[in-house]
Amino acid sequence: MIEEAVDRPPTKTYLNAEVGIWSWLLTTDHKRIGILYTISITFFFFLGGFFALLMRLELVQPRNWLVSAETYNKLFSMHGIIMVWFFLIPSIPNTLGNFVLPMAVGAKDLAFPKLNLASWYVFMLGAAVTIYAIFRGGVDTGWTFYTPFSTASSTTYVTAAAMGIFINGFSSIMTGINFIATVHRMRAPGLTWYKLPIFVWSHYATSMIFVLATPVLAVTLLMVAVERIFKVGIFDPALGGDPVLFQHLFWFYSHPAVYIMVLPAMAVVSEIVPTFSRKPLFGYKAVCWASIGLATLGFLVWGHHMFVAGMSVYSAMTFSLFSYFVAIPSAIKVFNWTATMHRGAVSWDTPMLYAIGFIGLFTIGGMTGLFLAAIGLDVHVTDTYFVIAHFHYIMVGGTVMAFLGGVHYWWPKISGKLYPEALAKLSALTVFLGFNLTFFPQFVLGYLGMPRRYAAYPEEFQFLNILSTAGASILGVGYILPLVYLLWSWKYGRDAGPNPWKSTGLEWQTSSPPPKHNFEKTPVVTTTVPYPYEEMKEELGLVQTR
Amino acid sequence: MMTRLRFWPDSASSVSGEVNFFFIFMVVLCTSVAIAIAAFLIYCAVRYRRKHENEMGRPVRYIYSVEIAWTVIPFFFFMGMFAWGAKLYFDIERPPDNAITMYAVGKQWMWKVQHPGGQREINELHLPIGRPVKLVMISQDVIHSFYVPAFRTKQDALPGRYTSTWFEATTPGKYHLFCAEYCGAKHSGMIGWIYAMTPGDYQTWLTEGAPEGSLASQGEKYFHQFGCANCHHFEGQGRAPNLRDLYGRRIEVAGGGNVLADESYIRESILNPNAKVAYGFEPNVMPNFTGQLDEQQVLALVSYIKALGPQPGTQEPSSPGTAPKEYGQEKGIAGPGASSISGSHVGAR
Numbered sequence: 001m002i003e004e005a006v007d008r009p010p011t012k013t014y015l016n017a018e019v020g021i022w023s024w025l026l027t028t029d030h031k032r033i034g035i036l037y038t039i040s041i042t043f044f045f046f047l048g049g050f051f052a053l054l055m056r057l058e059l060v061q062p063r064n065w066l067v068s069a070e071t072y073n074k075l076f077s078m079h080g081i082i083m084v085w086f087f088l089i090p091s092i093p094n095t096l097g098n099f100v101l102p103m104a105v106g107a108k109d110l111a112f113p114k115l116n117l118a119s120w121y122v123f124m125l126g127a128a129v130t131i132y133a134i135f136r137g138g139v140d141t142g143w144t145f146y147t148p149f150s151t152a153s154s155t156t157y158v159t160a161a162a163m164g165i166f167i168n169g170f171s172s173i174m175t176g177i178n179f180i181a182t183v184h185r186m187r188a189p190g191l192t193w194y195k196l197p198i199f200v201w202s203h204y205a206t207s208m209i210f211v212l213a214t215p216v217l218a219v220t221l222l223m224v225a226v227e228r229i230f231k232v233g234i235f236d237p238a239l240g241g242d243p244v245l246f247q248h249l250f251w252f253y254s255h256p257a258v259y260i261m262v263l264p265a266m267a268v269v270s271e272i273v274p275t276f277s278r279k280p281l282f283g284y285k286a287v288c289w290a291s292i293g294l295a296t297l298g299f300l301v302w303g304h305h306m307f308v309a310g311m312s313v314y315s316a317m318t319f320s321l322f323s324y325f326v327a328i329p330s331a332i333k334v335f336n337w338t339a340t341m342h343r344g345a346v347s348w349d350t351p352m353l354y355a356i357g358f359i360g361l362f363t364i365g366g367m368t369g370l371f372l373a374a375i376g377l378d379v380h381v382t383d384t385y386f387v388i389a390h391f392h393y394i395m396v397g398g399t400v401m402a403f404l405g406g407v408h409y410w411w412p413k414i415s416g417k418l419y420p421e422a423l424a425k426l427s428a429l430t431v432f433l434g435f436n437l438t439f440f441p442q443f444v445l446g447y448l449g450m451p452r453r454y455a456a457y458p459e460e461f462q463f464l465n466i467l468s469t470a471g472a473s474i475l476g477v478g479y480i481l482p483l484v485y486l487l488w489s490w491k492y493g494r495d496a497g498p499n500p501w502k503s504t505g506l507e508w509q510t511s512s513p514p515p516k517h518n519f520e521k522t523p524v525v526t527t528t529v530p531y532p533y534e535e536m537k538e539e540l541g542l543v544q545t546r
Numbered sequence: 547m548m549t550r551l552r553f554w555p556d557s558a559s560s561v562s563g564e565v566n567f568f569f570i571f572m573v574v575l576c577t578s579v580a581i582a583i584a585a586f587l588i589y590c591a592v593r594y595r596r597k598h599e600n601e602m603g604r605p606v607r608y609i610y611s612v613e614i615a616w617t618v619i620p621f622f623f624f625m626g627m628f629a630w631g632a633k634l635y636f637d638i639e640r641p642p643d644n645a646i647t648m649y650a651v652g653k654q655w656m657w658k659v660q661h662p663g664g665q666r667e668i669n670e671l672h673l674p675i676g677r678p679v680k681l682v683m684i685s686q687d688v689i690h691s692f693y694v695p696a697f698r699t700k701q702d703a704l705p706g707r708y709t710s711t712w713f714e715a716t717t718p719g720k721y722h723l724f725c726a727e728y729c730g731a732k733h734s735g736m737i738g739w740i741y742a743m744t745p746g747d748y749q750t751w752l753t754e755g756a757p758e759g760s761l762a763s764q765g766e767k768y769f770h771q772f773g774c775a776n777c778h779h780f781e782g783q784g785r786a787p788n789l790r791d792l793y794g795r796r797i798e799v800a801g802g803g804n805v806l807a808d809e810s811y812i813r814e815s816i817l818n819p820n821a822k823v824a825y826g827f828e829p830n831v832m833p834n835f836t837g838q839l840d841e842q843q844v845l846a847l848v849s850y851i852k853a854l855g856p857q858p859g860t861q862e863p864s865s866p867g868t869a870p871k872e873y874g875q876e877k878g879i880a881g882p883g884a885s886s887i888s889g890s891h892v893g894a895r
Contacts, residue, residue: 364580375635376638383693452726
């Protein structure tokens with residue numbers, strides 16, 4: 001492994017190797033593209049969050065008081081579209097994945113650097129088309145575009161929004177191909193598959209889904225546009241189509257897409273937990289194969305979104321059974337992360353707080369998934385706030401927590417600076433409390449029977465809705481704080497040094513910020529296991545005290 | 547009375563008790579496991595908290611048996627949840643034979659309900675307690691979903707195809723009816739009330755309803771108005787099949803195979819007669835009624851055809867080669883032939 005001088009920050013880094021706006025807009029450096037993506041998705045996160053804030057404010061009163069029902073319908077549709085396709089799906093893979101994955105395999109860049117830049121431009125083009133749809137008056141179909149409402153009934157900008165997502169899909173596919181090729185072809189000498197960090201395994205599994213599932217969504221949205229514009233009967237029964245066919249096609253992509261969103265989050269947590277416990281990950285191979293298991297089993301459960309959509313009881317039973325199978329790899333991961341902390345040297349640094357928060361919230365999200373997989377219970381709680389709470393525990397409690405944890409963990413590598421630790425701990429706590437206050441009451445609302453996508457509701461649901469809105473305002477503060485202090489630290493933070501966490505990852509064995517080509521010379525991996533704390537303890541200056 | 551603070555829903559159907567029981571079982575089980583995991587996380591974070599900057603964790607031996615234990619034990623719990631959930635689903639999905647059939651048409655943004663006696667309601671449904679009610683539904687435009695939280699039942703109403711659900715109210719009262727599938731601007735206004743009544747009150751309500759005639763008799767009116775009776779004779783076979791005693795039978799179709807004559811098949815044969823022509827009859831004889839009839843008129847015709855008994859004086863099925871009437875086929879256990887040929891989703895649900 002390579003050891004750099006710790007004393008002074010490096011003079012030549014990827015940040016100052018070239019200057020000027022075009023050096024960023026035409027860069028093929030995976031680290032700079034990761035930053036371009038980070039800026040883009042941060043914008044979309046706050047845009048989607050703004051829509052959510054308006055929704056929560058509207059729901060303080062049982063009757064429409066802030067916005068009309070039509071506007072509310074557009075708000076939840078655009079919140080979903082922006083958050084799913086322009087934040088969650090690219091969130092970790094295209095930012096942290098882009099930045100870290102090549103370094104984690106000891107490569108100087110991704111396999112296809114120009115394709116990587118193209119993927120950002122395609123992403124931005126898709127985003128521009130979707131933003132156009134929003135500013136022309138929005139879309140009101142929900143993020144799910146259910147037919148025949150989307151093709152025959154809605155009078156909003158459905159085609160434009162769908163085409164934005166269609167274009168965006170190509171950037172996912174490009175990223176997937178790039179990661180797969182990089183993991184196969186660009187690993188440093190000596191870095192065999194079973195020495196790869198879980199971060200790489202998990203992104204590999206994510207990339208499989210990117211490549212296999214995204215085309216199905218593309219074709220489906222194209223068919224929606226064709227039916228809407230040319231009145232070709234595909235989904236609308238009035239034209240001879242089948243509306244449930246749309247749901248099958250849509251969820252054939254959108255359920256695996258859940259794993260696109262959560263596998264990278266698991267990737268991040270699988271790095272943070274060993275680093276901050278100073279111990280190899282417990283059950284490494286089990287976690288590797290659990291990632292692959294999620295990516296494959298995730299393709300067999302799409303029907304569980306459709307238990308009340310007119311499905312035969314035997315189909316429903318099959319999808320229920322597979323849904324329980326897919327819960328097993330997730331359970332394995334939770335147990336292995338937890339066991340990794342046992343007898344560790346556990347620090348309470350901010351990334352670890354986010355990771356522990358992730359494990360707790362992901363566990364709740366996963367367990368409520370067991371309720372929904374039980375078909376007899378699903379009939380009552382599907383399409384209610386129970387489902388909303390469940391998937392927000394996975395996607396916000398899970399993915400967003402892991403994203404924030406990952407940003408804090410790799411921030412010293414990205415910026416070369418340390419962030420203010422006390423403020424970061426405070427905001428992690430704020431996010432955790434705000435999140436639970438926002439979404440836990442929604443489980444209760446769901447069992448009470450409050451349907452989702454209601455602009456107005458019976459008065460007996462008001463108290464729980466007020467709690468949820470109060471939580472959302474706390475959560476908002478928790479999200480704005482890191483944006484402020486991280487940007488502050490970029491200019492004013494203390495120099496971090498190459499490896500402030502004393503991690504074994506290859507990306508930490510080069511300077512912070514790294515040079516343009518990541519390593520001064522290609523690293524050669526001589527250690528024999530993943531997370532080799534034992535073999536690297538002298539190099540990292542660690543001592544065994546217990 | 548409905549506006550007070552609530553944390554638990556009304557439970558007013560024959561299945562709501564078991565749904566509650568299962569839900570509480572899941573809450574207790576999952577909460578226990580979640581607390582155990584959280585407690586262990588906190589224990590590790592505190593007990594093994596790093597004492598000085600350069601400390602490292604203790605190397606551990608990987609224990610296969612632990613990995614296998616926490617893979618296999620949850621698996622058995624999951625299979626238990628699966629089995630219980632599936633059993634409950636069968637109870638929720640399959641109506642008893644003695645259910646009264648009612649009909650609902652969903653449209654933006656209201657529910658229209660018809661009773662077998664012809665009484666019509668909008669955004670309300672009156673029903674007797676202690677009597678299973680099967681609700682056959684369809685949508686006139688986009689997908690809606692008929693959701694009664696107090697009954698723990700929900701079923702999407704699809705355009706172009708019948709679906710059905712059933713419930714048996716156990717406690718008199720007034721309960722929410724929601725549309726649970728997003729259907730456009732006034733989705734949250736597509737709500738109403740279910741009135742569960744004692745049988746006596748229900749009878750009183752029915753007679754006060756003063757219908758124009760039962761649903762089947764409305765259907766009979768349309769049957770003559772639209773000229774159906776010109777070809778569909780009730781004595782012998784005319785140019786078109788005799789419809790007596792049709793409902794619930796399996797009939798042979800041209801081109802081979804057979805199909806269960808359920809609500810969906812009858813609806814399809816009215817709107818698109820050439821889709822599955824009965825064996826021995828010519829196609830292209832009957833006009834296509836798509837766009838000529840609204841869903842309520844179709845429901846009335848279906849209801850009329852369902853009500854047609856056997857030919858007076860005969861008990862045997864009239865056309866040869868058909869299987870005997872199979873009531874069990876109505877829901878859930880349709881054979882492979884039925885679901886694949888007829889596409890009859892009420893039968894195949």
